[in-house]
Amino acid sequence: MNTKEALYNFCLRLADNNIVLGQRLAEWCSRGPILEEDLAMTNISLDLFGEAESLYEYAVSLMDNNSTADHLAFLRSEREYFNNLLVEQPNGDFAQTMMKQVLFSAFAKHLYEALCNSHDETLKGLSAKALKETKYHLRHSSEWIIRFGNGTEESIRRTQFALNKLWRFTDDMFVMNDVDEELISMGISFNLDDIHAKWKFTISEIFAEANLQIPDANNVITGGSKGFHTEHLGHLLCEMQYLQRVHPGATW
Amino acid sequence: MVNLDSPLTNEKVWKILNQIPDPDIPVVSIVELGIVRNVENNDAEKWIVTITPSYSGCPAMAVFREDIKTVLLESGAKEVELKISYSPAWTTDWLSETTREKMRKHGIAPPETNSSQSVELFADSKRKITCPHCGKNETHRTSQFGSTPCKALWYCDSCHQPFEYFKCY
């Protein structure tokens, strides 16, 4: 794999994480527990879609194949999506949505922080921007998790349940393959083991504040960055891609 | 208004662009916000405007991309090209005191911290923002996210009015 192909694939991985999580959050639109949260989740969704769009556009610019950002978003099947398994998991209740958000935002924060030192100028610029947004996302979700963890018996039960349920998908964010190997050697991306350690530190701090117990790793599954997904991604893409599939090339 | 009879100059293009309002905060122009990074013309006919996005998913971007093209073509440019620059990333540190005052008069509290000290985890939940209506700082945050990507919702406990805070970015 050459550097350009690796960078292309890496941009898709980042963008796919953003668009899939953005789509999940958008499912909350008009269903939020309170109006402010409805706005918050759709605001975060909008940030994620924007980050995805810039990354898809950059990916397209790397290849001379007449593709477009829309093509990447709406015409790839789940086996061609490289997002991590965590973000495609169904929303569940509000505690599960915020838990997924904390686990992912902490990862994204440390990854973007590292990528601010990338030797690739565009990736560096996009990461600096995404980092600013991600810090707000992390603060938002961690405030809720801490509040729930110190709340009622019911909120504590649901939040611990959410952590237990989602924990097995977290290792997947740090799995490296030949894409990472190539990009690390070029100084474009960084060792995800280092990101893993920083991530662990950040979320441990949050879960300590929230009095939540990090569970043992059971039934860990990985494969997202190779295009192997849980059953949920296909359903999500069906809904997200419906319009372009039924009316190819439709614009408005 | 800008005199359209004489040919466009760099200075004149900046003046024209400075009349394009941000769709979300009409009292502030896209130049004052720091969205427009550079203006150049490679020959007399074509103007190249470099802009940087504020928020990644900000829908207002699409609006002023069109606005920039329209006003420059109407002002005598034969061709307009828009370039997008991501580095350095846009920051609220670029807002001048004059711009901040305009926001305040419009009822929006301008960003109070420097972007380098913003949004650390658990950091500013106790922070008070000065109310743009009454100038007191007995205020609290209602929500970190508001009507547009750039704003948070706040409430003044002194004059009992809600207000928007332009987030530090």
Ligand SMILES: [Zn+2]
């Ligand atoms: Zn007030």
